[in-house]
Amino acid sequence: MTDLTPPEHSHSEAVIVAAQWLADQAQSPSPIVPALRQRFGLSAVEATETVALAAKYRIFRKVHR
Numbered sequence: 513m514t515d516l517t518p519p520e521h522s523h524s525e526a527v528i529v530a531a532q533w534l535a536d537q538a539q540s541p542s543p544i545v546p547a548l549r550q551r552f553g554l555s556a557v558e559a560t561e562t563v564a565l566a567a568k569y570r571i572f573r574k575v576h577r
Contacts, residue, residue: 523565527558531565535573 541547548559
């Protein structure tokens with residue numbers, strides 16, 4: 513039988529919330545990964561996923577204005 517694990521592009525709720533917050537910021541915190549980890553309690557991997565997802569959100573917002 514096939515393994516039914518979630519696809520690689522699925523994100524936890526914490527990553528989605530953090531990415532939405534980050535996409536709303538006029539200027540990203542610096543350094544970004546430690547700031548996201550502290551603010552949202554993310555792992556390093558989740559913080560990097562957040563950065564990538566926030567970039568996608570920003571692009572989608574520009575395209576759909």
